[in-house]
Amino acid sequence: MSDRSLLSPTGVDIVFALLAAVAITSAVAVVTTKQVVHAALWLVVSLGAVAGCYLVMTAEFVAWMQVLIYLGAVVVLLLFGMMLTRAPIGPSDDLTGANRLAALFAAVAVTAVLAVLVVDAFASTMIDVSGEVSTANVMGEALFRYWVLPFEALSVLLLSALVGAIALSKTDEEA
Amino acid sequence: MHLCLPLLLSVGLFGIGTYGLLVRRNAILVLMSVELMLNGVNVSLVAFDVYWAEALRAGQSLAIFVITIAAAEIGLGLAILLLLYRMRGTIAIDEATDLREGSP
Numbered sequence: 001m002s003d004r005s006l007l008s009p010t011g012v013d014i015v016f017a018l019l020a021a022v023a024i025t026s027a028v029a030v031v032t033t034k035q036v037v038h039a040a041l042w043l044v045v046s047l048g049a050v051a052g053c054y055l056v057m058t059a060e061f062v063a064w065m066q067v068l069i070y071l072g073a074v075v076v077l078l079l080f081g082m083m084l085t086r087a088p089i090g091p092s093d094d095l096t097g098a099n100r101l102a103a104l105f106a107a108v109a110v111t112a113v114l115a116v117l118v119v120d121a122f123a124s125t126m127i128d129v130s131g132e133v134s135t136a137n138v139m140g141e142a143l144f145r146y147w148v149l150p151f152e153a154l155s156v157l158l159l160s161a162l163v164g165a166i167a168l169s170k171t172d173e174e175a
Numbered sequence: 176m177h178l179c180l181p182l183l184l185s186v187g188l189f190g191i192g193t194y195g196l197l198v199r200r201n202a203i204l205v206l207m208s209v210e211l212m213l214n215g216v217n218v219s220l221v222a223f224d225v226y227w228a229e230a231l232r233a234g235q236s237l238a239i240f241v242i243t244i245a246a247a248e249i250g251l252g253l254a255i256l257l258l259l260y261r262m263r264g265t266i267a268i269d270e271a272t273d274l275r276e277g278s279p
Binding site for chain 1: 176177178179180181182183184186187188189190191192193194195197198199200201203204206207208210211214217218221222224225226228230231232235236238239240242243244245246247248249250251253254255256257258260261266267269
């Protein structure tokens with residue numbers, strides 16, 4: 001298994017690579033488009049393709065969580081935020097700051113260092129996607145058997161975030 | 176399946192998110208870039224979880240925690256942005272310079 005090189009793909013590899021290409025392309029569109037609303041819609045495509053990648057990697061429950069929370073809740077919240085801050089409809093040229101080249105350099109440097117690192121470390125490592133699928137059943141057992149305390153701490157964090165958001169968006173006239 | 180592919184996807188999403196985070200002026204687009212970076216991290220968490228395949232399911236549990244925290248972050252972030260918009264009339268992040276050194 002471990003002597004296969006990156007240049008001899010299997011069917012699973014090809015499916016994953018196609019989904020990853022969709023995710024990367026639409027992510028580039030998110031950060032380069034000139035229309036604010038289009039950025040949110042490209043984000044839907046990118047996160048949906050990432051959910052497909054999770055499905056290929058047998059992480060079924062995480063994939064559905066991704067669809068429910070990111071595509072269902074986060075993107076709708078972002079669109080609401082755009083409406084409430086009167087984001088410009090149609091193309092606008094002032095969405096990108098003046099430090100474009102510096103940002104591009106930093107991003108390319110980060111990507112190059114990390115990519116060289118992972119390719120050097122894991123070039124011939126294989127993962128087994130024919131094992132047990134992480135359904136809601138499996139993940140629920142893991143979460144409530146081994147991760148109960150972090151899970152409960154997380155619910156407190158969500159509650160405090162909710163209270164904080166309400167406290168922040170309360171206007172002074174009503175107080 | 177190669178472990179390299181999900182890791183390269185993860186690196187790509189993280190790098191693109193870095194670019195958007197540094198270059199965008201509209202604060203909502205900055206939040207979107209942060210989401211892209213968090214997704215990159217999630218992809219590598221899930222990939223390593225499937226690689227090790229142990230009973231704790233640590234990577235996938237952490238990925239779910241990251242998704243939850245990202246949702247909380249978006250809720251709070253948008254509340255702060257709406258407050259900023261109500262006070263300033265703009266959410267361009269390079270105009271929020273009150274804490275900058277030497278600002279009037």
